[in-house]
Amino acid sequence: MKLSSVLFTISLLSHRPAQATSRDWQDLNIQVGGRLLKGVPISTPCFSDVDGVAVNPNLTACNEVKAGYDDELVRSDVPGAYMITQWETCQSSNQQCLLDYLDPENPAPSLPSQMCRTGSVPHYFIDVHTAADVIAAFNFSRKTSIPLVIKNTGHDYKGRSSAPGSLALWTHNLKNITYSTDFVPEGCSKSSPALTVGAGVQWQQAYQFADTHNFTIVGGTDRTVGVSGGWVQGGGHSALSNTMGLGVDRVLQFKIVTPDGKVRVANACQNTDLFWALRGGGGGTFGVVLESTTLVSPVVTVQAILVSITSPSANRTKELYSTMIDNGLKWADDGYGGYVSGGTAVYLTPKLTAAEHAVSMAPLVDFGKRLNATGTGVYQVLEFPNWLSFFNVFTETELEAQGPPVGYSIAMASRLVNRANFQTASKRTELLDALLAATELTPSLLFDITAPSSFPGDNTTSVTPVWRDSVYHVTVKVPWNWNATTTEKLHGYDLVDTSIDHLRKITPTASYSNEGAVHEPDHEIAFWGGNYARLLELKHKYDPEHILDCWQCVGWEPTSLRFSCYL
Numbered sequence: 426m427k428l429s430s431v432l433f434t435i436s437l438l439s440h441r442p443a444q445a446t447s448r449d450w451q452d453l454n455i456q457v458g459g460r461l462l463k464g465v466p467i468s469t470p471c472f473s474d475v476d477g478v479a480v481n482p483n484l485t486a487c488n489e490v491k492a493g494y495d496d497e498l499v500r501s502d503v504p505g506a507y508m509i510t511q512w513e514t515c516q517s518s519n520q521q522c523l524l525d526y527l528d529p530e531n532p533a534p535s536l537p538s539q540m541c542r543t544g545s546v547p548h549y550f551i552d553v554h555t556a557a558d559v560i561a562a563f564n565f566s567r568k569t570s571i572p573l574v575i576k577n578t579g580h581d582y583k584g585r586s587s588a589p590g591s592l593a594l595w596t597h598n599l600k601n602i603t604y605s606t607d608f609v610p611e612g613c614s615k616s617s618p619a620l621t622v623g624a625g626v627q628w629q630q631a632y633q634f635a636d637t638h639n640f641t642i643v644g645g646t647d648r649t650v651g652v653s654g655g656w657v658q659g660g661g662h663s664a665l666s667n668t669m670g671l672g673v674d675r676v677l678q679f680k681i682v683t684p685d686g687k688v689r690v691a692n693a694c695q696n697t698d699l700f701w702a703l704r705g706g707g708g709g710t711f712g713v714v715l716e717s718t719t720l721v722s723p724v725v726t727v728q729a730i731l732v733s734i735t736s737p738s739a740n741r742t743k744e745l746y747s748t749m750i751d752n753g754l755k756w757a758d759d760g761y762g763g764y765v766s767g768g769t770a771v772y773l774t775p776k777l778t779a780a781e782h783a784v785s786m787a788p789l790v791d792f793g794k795r796l797n798a799t800g801t802g803v804y805q806v807l808e809f810p811n812w813l814s815f816f817n818v819f820t821e822t823e824l825e826a827q828g829p830p831v832g833y834s835i836a837m838a839s840r841l842v843n844r845a846n847f848q849t850a851s852k853r854t855e856l857l858d859a860l861l862a863a864t865e866l867t868p869s870l871l872f873d874i875t876a877p878s879s880f881p882g883d884n885t886t887s888v889t890p891v892w893r894d895s896v897y898h899v900t901v902k903v904p905w906n907w908n909a910t911t912t913e914k915l916h917g918y919d920l921v922d923t924s925i926d927h928l929r930k931i932t933p934t935a936s937y938s939n940e941g942a943v944h945e946p947d948h949e950i951a952f953w954g955g956n957y958a959r960l961l962e963l964k965h966k967y968d969p970e971h972i973l974d975c976w977q978c979v980g981w982e983p984t985s986l987r988f989s990c991y992l
């Protein structure tokens with residue numbers, strides 16, 4: 426026998442088969458106050474064959490599912506629903522329970538000949554209310570070897586909040602939210618205004634709360650992503666991050682249950698190593714966060730510009746990209762963040778006055794004028810009195826125009842584009858060519874102008890330091906529908922890699938752990954740079970038995986059976 430196959434056999438043996446009797450589950454249900462929920466894919470009521478059992482579809486419930494199929498608010502309220510739907514399925518065995526996202530009314534996916542299979546949806550969910558629920562789950566997993574996952578909103582692009590046959594800790598209903606003008610992290614002495622939220626709070630609720638109390642909280646583009654889960658633990662980027670920092674820069678304290686069953690408070694004054702690890706090391710790795718506290722800032726006036734090409738052409742795209750790249754460093758220094766995709770560019774800054782904004786953005790305004798003059802596009806220069814008023818317009822118009830953000834399967838890859846890529850004329854040409862080549866392969870290319878370009882940080886976070894020297898975080902994606910073949914799915918994963926390779930060739934090895942490729946090459950360096958070794962030590966310190974694990978997370982074990990559904 427070759428050494429490699431011996432090692433492989435040993436690694437298989439080290440995975441005790443997961444076994445839980447119905448008695449074990451009943452006991453667990455009692456321990457968690459009856460809040461153990463069966464894991465059921467959201468589309469189940471539409472099917473007549475559910476995990477091999479003949480049932481009557483529930484048409485009322487099925488119609489509700491169809492009506493909310495691409496609605497992220499609906500999905501985030503349902504334990505067995507994921508935003509990116511391949512993570513509900515078992516891709517390797519082709520077992521799934523999906524509808525047609527382009528036309529949820531299409532009867533084809535749920536005809537009697539089609540089967541609904543639980544796939545990667547966890548076997549059971551605990552609706553977490555207390556630390557004791559989490560401790561019970563750790564004990565249960567230790568005893569039975571049933572894999573544990575943590576699910577908050579189910580936005581993960583890399584399938585890290587589901588796993589076949591698992592027990593999920595569902596943190597969605599931890600909705601407490603409080604504001605303090607003089608929050609002092611436990612054990613510290615310095616105070617600052619801060620927002621404390623339960624792990625289930627989502628951006629929509631936090632933005633509304635911030636608006637009511639007249640302050641700014643720095644968060645993402647999507648109203649249903651969670652404030653305390655994967656977003657902040659992996660980095661957390663925002664259109665305000667340029668000047669105000671990433672989520673990890675602003676978090677002041679976590680309350681977390683570590684796998685040893687201890688409830689810990691991690692901040693700059695206690696459990697400081699854990700605090701550092703949670704500021705970028707990634708969700709699902711060091712424990713279950715119950716609550717986070719984050720710095721808030723005074724209200725900012727948002728100067729914005731929106732330019733949209735309505736008659737797309739290769740020339741117009743090139744002109745837009747050239748304008749962006751030629752002004753990339755200047756706009757980074759002027760505090761701009763934003764998003765550019767599908768011929769629409771949104772830039773905003775909290776740093777300039779309206780007059781300064783007009784001067785800084787003159788090249789983009791000129792481009793907008795050329796579009797308008799030729800009837801090929803529109804532009805608007807806008808001022809918003811605060812973040813929420815911008816966010817509402819942005820989500821209601823721009824995001825909608827780009828199609829449903831969720832409810833279908835997506836392969837994604839990403840790269841951080843460095844300041845050095847803008848430094849000389851030849852570098853700028855090289856960058857333009859790479860971006861155009863990537864756009865040609867994957868037209869959905871998105872510029873997240875969300876790097877902390879003007880926010881140096883203080884060396885107390887564990888994300889890759891390359892974030893600080895970056896101007897863009899670029900993502901590409903390839904979608905597929907319910908009936909895609911395995912070959913098509915593999916092609917999707919390959920295509921995003923081939924596309925982002927154009928940027929990988931000319932940039933430092935750096936990507937965002939939450940939006941990286943499923944098969945991100947050199948992922949330890951790409952996500953964490955030189956911080957990886959220390960993060961791995963802390964993984965061993967806080968989770969020595971490896972109760973938690975997720976795909977390409979710190980210290981992951983790729984051969985674990987929990988990953989058996991990945992392609």
Ligand SMILES: Cc1cc2nc3c(=O)[nH]c(=O)nc-3n(C[C@H](O)[C@H](O)[C@H](O)COP(=O)(O)OP(=O)(O)OC[C@H]3O[C@@H](n4cnc5c(N)ncnc54)[C@H](O)[C@@H]3O)c2cc1C
Nearest residue numbers: 577578579580581585645646651654655656662708709714
């Ligand atoms: C439509 C869309 C828009 C997005 N926009 C942005 C954006 O603007 N900025 C940005 O930075 N990212 C964005 N993302 C990416 C987002 O940050 C990640 O998907 C992130 O993982 C979501 O975290 P979640 O907790 O909401 O989701 P989940 O899928 O529930 O969890 C993600 C990961 O975090 C872990 N986790 C969740 N809760 C906890 C907890 N309480 N304790 C410990 N671990 C936990 C899970 O185990 C999993 O590994 C977007 C994603 C989507 C789908």
Ligand SMILES: *[C@@H]1O[C@H](CO)[C@@H](O)[C@H](O)[C@H]1NC(C)=O
Nearest residue numbers: 470482483484485486487489
């Ligand atoms: C069918 O679904 C509806 C709506 O979710 C629910 O109220 C009803 O009880 C279900 N009927 C059956 C027979 O399960």
Ligand SMILES: *[C@@H]1O[C@H](CO)[C@@H](O)[C@H](O)[C@H]1NC(C)=O
Nearest residue numbers: 456557560561562563564686
């Ligand atoms: C978990 O297990 C530990 C010891 O392994 C035990 O002391 C504790 O009571 C258990 N807690 C729960 C909630 O089951």
Ligand SMILES: *[C@@H]1O[C@H](CO)[C@@H](O)[C@H](O)[C@H]1NC(C)=O
Nearest residue numbers: 554555599601602623715716
């Ligand atoms: C939420 O807040 C209420 C009221 O302040 C408190 O009683 C409760 O313990 C809090 N729940 C959690 C999970 O923190």
Ligand SMILES: *[C@@H]1O[C@H](CO)[C@@H](O)[C@H](O)[C@H]1NC(C)=O
Nearest residue numbers: 637638639640722723724725
């Ligand atoms: C909100 O805060 C801003 C800046 O901190 C202040 O100028 C303004 O008066 C406040 N508005 C209200 C309604 O309190």
Ligand SMILES: *[C@@H]1O[C@H](CO)[C@@H](O)[C@H](O)[C@H]1NC(C)=O
Nearest residue numbers: 737738739740741742743744
């Ligand atoms: C594209 O731009 C080039 C030069 O910038 C010009 O020569 C060409 O005519 C343009 N093509 C179209 C279709 O507008």
Ligand SMILES: *[C@@H]1O[C@H](CO)[C@@H](O)[C@H](O)[C@H]1NC(C)=O
Nearest residue numbers: 794797798800803804805806
């Ligand atoms: C764009 O052009 C139209 C006329 O075609 C004009 O009414 C409109 O004001 C222009 N928009 C801007 C922002 O200049």
Ligand SMILES: *[C@@H]1O[C@H](CO)[C@@H](O)[C@H](O)[C@H]1NC(C)=O
Nearest residue numbers: 880881882883884885886890
């Ligand atoms: C952060 O670390 C770098 C490299 O070690 C150092 O150059 C820099 O001064 C540090 N910054 C702060 C704010 O401590």
Ligand SMILES: *[C@@H]1O[C@H](CO)[C@@H](O)[C@H](O)[C@H]1NC(C)=O
Nearest residue numbers: 525531533906907908909910
């Ligand atoms: C998938 O279904 C759609 C209609 O729902 C159809 O147009 C398409 O050809 C199908 N694709 C495959 C691979 O079967």
